[in-house]
Amino acid sequence: xxxxxxxxxxxxxxxxxxxxxxxxxxxxxxxxxxxxxxxxxxxxxxxxxxxxxxxxxxxxxxxxxxxxxxxxxxxxxxxxxxxxxxxxxxxxxxxxxxxxxxxxxxxxxxxxxxxxxxxxxxxxxxxxxxxxxxxxxxxxxxxxxxxxxxxxxxxxxxxxxxxxxxxxxxxxxxxxxxxxxxxxxxxxxxxxxxxxxxxxxxxxxxxxxxxxxxxxxxxxxxxxxxxxxxxxxxxxxxxxxxxxxxxxxxxxxxxxxxxxxxxxxxxxxxxxxxxxxxxxxxxxxxxxxxxxxxxxxxxxxxxxxxxxxxxxxxxxxxxxxxxxxxxxxxxxxxxxxxxxxxxxxxxxxxxxxxxxxxxxxxxxxxxxxxxxxxxxxxxxxxxxxxxxxxxxxxxxxxxxxxxxxxxxxxxxxxxxxxxxxxxxxxxxxxxxxxxxxxxxxxxxxxxxxxxxxxxxxxxxxxxxxxxxxxxxxxxxxxxxxxxxxxxxxxxxxxxxxxxxxxxxxxxxxxxxxxxxxxxxxxxxxxxxxxxxxxxxxxxxxxxxxxxxxxxxxxxxxxxxxxxxxxxxxxxxxxxxxxxxxxxxxxxxxxxxxxxxxxxxxxxxxxxxxxxxxxxxxxxxxxxxxxxxxxxxxxxxxxxxxxxxxxxxxxxxxxxxxxxxxxxxxxxxxxxxxxxxxxx
Amino acid sequence: xxxxxxxxxxxxxxxxxxxxxxxxxxxxxxxxxxxxxxxxxxxxxxxxxxxxxxxxxxxxxxxxxxxxxxxxxxxxxxxxxxxxxxxxxxxxxxxxxxxxxxxxxxxxxxxxxxxxxxxxxxxxxxxxxxxxxxxxxxxxxxxxxxxxxxxxxxxxxxxxxxxxxxxxxxxxxxxxxxxxxxxxxxxxxxxxxxxxxxxxxxxxxxxxxxxxxxxxxxxxxxxxxxxxxxxxxxxxxxxxxxxxxxxxxxxxxxxxxxxxxxxxxxxxxxxxxxxxxxxxxxxxxxxxxxxxxxxxxxxxxxxxxxxxxxxxx
Numbered sequence: 001x002x003x004x005x006x007x008x009x010x011x012x013x014x015x016x017x018x019x020x021x022x023x024x025x026x027x028x029x030x031x032x033x034x035x036x037x038x039x040x041x042x043x044x045x046x047x048x049x050x051x052x053x054x055x056x057x058x059x060x061x062x063x064x065x066x067x068x069x070x071x072x073x074x075x076x077x078x079x080x081x082x083x084x085x086x087x088x089x090x091x092x093x094x095x096x097x098x099x100x101x102x103x104x105x106x107x108x109x110x111x112x113x114x115x116x117x118x119x120x121x122x123x124x125x126x127x128x129x130x131x132x133x134x135x136x137x138x139x140x141x142x143x144x145x146x147x148x149x150x151x152x153x154x155x156x157x158x159x160x161x162x163x164x165x166x167x168x169x170x171x172x173x174x175x176x177x178x179x180x181x182x183x184x185x186x187x188x189x190x191x192x193x194x195x196x197x198x199x200x201x202x203x204x205x206x207x208x209x210x211x212x213x214x215x216x217x218x219x220x221x222x223x224x225x226x227x228x229x230x231x232x233x234x235x236x237x238x239x240x241x242x243x244x245x246x247x248x249x250x251x252x253x254x255x256x257x258x259x260x261x262x263x264x265x266x267x268x269x270x271x272x273x274x275x276x277x278x279x280x281x282x283x284x285x286x287x288x289x290x291x292x293x294x295x296x297x298x299x300x301x302x303x304x305x306x307x308x309x310x311x312x313x314x315x316x317x318x319x320x321x322x323x324x325x326x327x328x329x330x331x332x333x334x335x336x337x338x339x340x341x342x343x344x345x346x347x348x349x350x351x352x353x354x355x356x357x358x359x360x361x362x363x364x365x366x367x368x369x370x371x372x373x374x375x376x377x378x379x380x381x382x383x384x385x386x387x388x389x390x391x392x393x394x395x396x397x398x399x400x401x402x403x404x405x406x407x408x409x410x411x412x413x414x415x416x417x418x419x420x421x422x423x424x425x426x427x428x429x430x431x432x433x434x435x436x437x438x439x440x441x442x443x444x445x446x447x448x449x450x451x452x453x454x455x456x457x458x459x460x461x462x463x464x465x466x467x468x469x470x471x472x473x474x475x476x477x478x479x480x481x482x483x484x485x486x487x488x489x490x491x492x493x494x495x496x497x498x499x500x501x502x503x504x505x506x507x508x509x510x511x512x513x514x515x516x517x518x519x520x521x522x523x524x525x526x527x528x529x530x531x532x533x534x535x536x537x538x539x540x541x542x543x544x545x546x547x548x549x550x551x552x553x554x555x556x557x558x559x560x561x562x563x564x565x566x567x568x569x570x571x572x573x574x575x576x577x578x579x580x581x582x583x584x585x586x587x588x589x590x591x592x593x594x595x596x597x598x599x600x601x602x603x604x605x606x607x608x609x610x611x612x613x614x615x616x617x618x619x620x621x622x623x624x625x626x627x628x629x630x631x632x633x634x635x636x637x638x639x640x641x642x643x644x645x646x647x648x649x650x651x652x653x654x655x656x657x658x659x660x661x662x663x664x665x666x667x668x669x670x671x672x673x674x675x676x677x678x679x
Numbered sequence: 680x681x682x683x684x685x686x687x688x689x690x691x692x693x694x695x696x697x698x699x700x701x702x703x704x705x706x707x708x709x710x711x712x713x714x715x716x717x718x719x720x721x722x723x724x725x726x727x728x729x730x731x732x733x734x735x736x737x738x739x740x741x742x743x744x745x746x747x748x749x750x751x752x753x754x755x756x757x758x759x760x761x762x763x764x765x766x767x768x769x770x771x772x773x774x775x776x777x778x779x780x781x782x783x784x785x786x787x788x789x790x791x792x793x794x795x796x797x798x799x800x801x802x803x804x805x806x807x808x809x810x811x812x813x814x815x816x817x818x819x820x821x822x823x824x825x826x827x828x829x830x831x832x833x834x835x836x837x838x839x840x841x842x843x844x845x846x847x848x849x850x851x852x853x854x855x856x857x858x859x860x861x862x863x864x865x866x867x868x869x870x871x872x873x874x875x876x877x878x879x880x881x882x883x884x885x886x887x888x889x890x891x892x893x894x895x896x897x898x899x900x901x902x903x904x905x906x907x908x909x910x911x912x913x914x915x916x917x918x919x920x921x922x923x924x925x926x927x928x929x930x931x932x933x934x935x936x937x938x939x940x941x942x943x944x945x946x947x948x949x950x951x952x953x954x955x956x957x958x959x960x961x962x963x964x965x966x967x968x969x970x971x972x973x974x975x976x977x978x979x980x981x982x983x984x985x986x987x988x989x990x991x992x
Contacts, residue, residue, distance in 0.1 A: 570739070584797065592809060
């Protein structure tokens, strides 16, 4: 009986999403009202889902019930446990902020595109995401998973008149389905062993399989969910698809859609498996480090603002996986408490990344709308014209760079602490691997700070670099509110970290039997959870920073003389007037990194000077620079060639002759019969 | 409670007062080694005092971020200084954060400084920001590795715990892992404080300047805050190195007589470390920017060797 209101809240949210989708479709001919209806209902749905998730986390109990839309034979079971409630909470927060943002954002599309269609797929995406996080049956999960993939495909290809958008959507769809195929195999292996498709029967089942099947199931799940999460090297769809979608959708894609992969991994690693083998943990850790480092290195080379953010999603997925990998290793070597801390680090980073990445994409969307370009080299000076957007973007940039006192710092700190604990608790290779992973995480964090200095500095500061940037206008009120909510989230999750940590207790309690928040949070102090460990207090640091601000004021009061503050031109080396051409460009900013890591990038550049009199006095210079897309060139292109070659060879089998086909059928029948007799 | 408050105040006072002195000492020593008279020991104080009284010219291209930057840099450095043991292994507010918080607070300062450089619209600012962020990124993994090596030995990332562990084993700094970690951190110190051979703090030549290029447009009180912040950063990184690796004479807790002895020892050890820095600075030429990665690779290798040797020896 306890679950009645919860039941109603959850179902209410789903119904609101459905109604939103209907409103989007119904208002096909009146896009403005359709959009308002769709996003308004989505907002209502999001709020209901947030409440349902919060109640579940508060009660700490898991609830299962069947949704009453029946196809016979299959169970449409929905389960709201600690893990799904956490992911649903994250989804709800993003959905609410993005829905508010969208009211203003879609006004720009009016007359050019059909907002009703956008609203329809948007609601379907939210609905399917909610079901992905709560489905309690493998078949139902895959159905929701597919609906999610397809609605995301339609949203990515929303601006389908551009060729790159269509191509990106297609790559996304193909890779997504390849991933689903792997998941299907893995679920079938489990279903064969457990005799049921229900997740409840999968609980700890994978660890009871024979060793090689365990390995196969682990790898299939890791790759299948890894495609969605965007780990390197199966990431190529992500930097193509996320930037071309409308920006509110990009925020949702990078914020939560890729987290379905993380949810899947958490479900498999810590629920389906009891204790996975050590190599599995090391594999996840290695994939995490690789994705984090390469993700940020590729991000640094982008001057398309949204592609840059998309590469940072890969980086942050890597950081999350470092936490997961450490948790797996700790479980395998018998330290459940350390495992729980590492898992909390990964999950907290999941929440944090969802919030700040969505914020950054919404900020990029506002900029995009104001300047009509994604190219950072054509922005500049926006901090004066779009002060609120700039402040929100800056908050997100500080948070994603892992700087105190915002939320990115907290989860990175927890990740460091769990890596450090690894040294004392493991043997052999793992012992060195943990601190090295920590050092590479430090490199990642520092590079990411460099990248966001570039992203914010080039786009928002100094002089406008184009006519459009000079005439940019501040985003609409609802857009600012949407961004403001997420920016406030970054601050709250940073300063109030100790207050939020108990959210993870039911999750670690269910999978490892350890509740770590009492060990991690001590009043306003965040501790490492081990005996002497380290401590940090983001709130204390923030309070100190604010209090100490009185000090410089005091100095100026004592020694300074008031009122001598003049504005003057920037030093221009005596040349007449500083223009935007004198400014450092995004390409120039990342040049040192490009040279230092040239072994990875293999940069190519071409300079052509046109001249009339002498080559020393060029009239125009044409400069072109690009880096080699390593994975596309060395992995995907050969694979695609191989696939096409195989397909051509297979073509000779399909000759079009009915006799040949009959022969095939007969041969297949014989083979099956033989197989059946033998078995 | 009042005790803690007094300790916090004392630590702030120490950081604010000692930092310019160390900078002045290094400048003086360097001048003498180069057979120059050099500025007086107290010149940095005079500079700060004069700058605080001067007026400011703010570039007309700059936004509020340009004005916020000096405060963020100064305050973040000062808060980081609160977590470093100076005259006693106990830090007045060490629970606020440990080695990681110090590194990331300095990172916060650097983040804003680099944005301040870009905000002016001058190519120099961008040039400095780009180089500073690159070199910091290269130094960061070594810093983390060396800190981890020491933290593993001490079982904590809190700096006072690290110093206490060092006090417990006075001669531990002779262990291979500690010596390698010290060498790695020394190279990081040179890179992070912008000293030759990575950066030249005394130059305003376009081709070579890094830190100076970022702050080229700052003047008056803002410049004073940035310069002061830079010298505090230098002091706290030096102190960190000293108290974690050479803890002789460092009292474990604050006591009236103890801190005087601690202060004396700290000054002595600062003099020795400054001599080392000055020797390196005088006997080397500044490196080309693209040779710096090689130096940082050496530092990283030293850090990795330090880590491996912690469980070999």
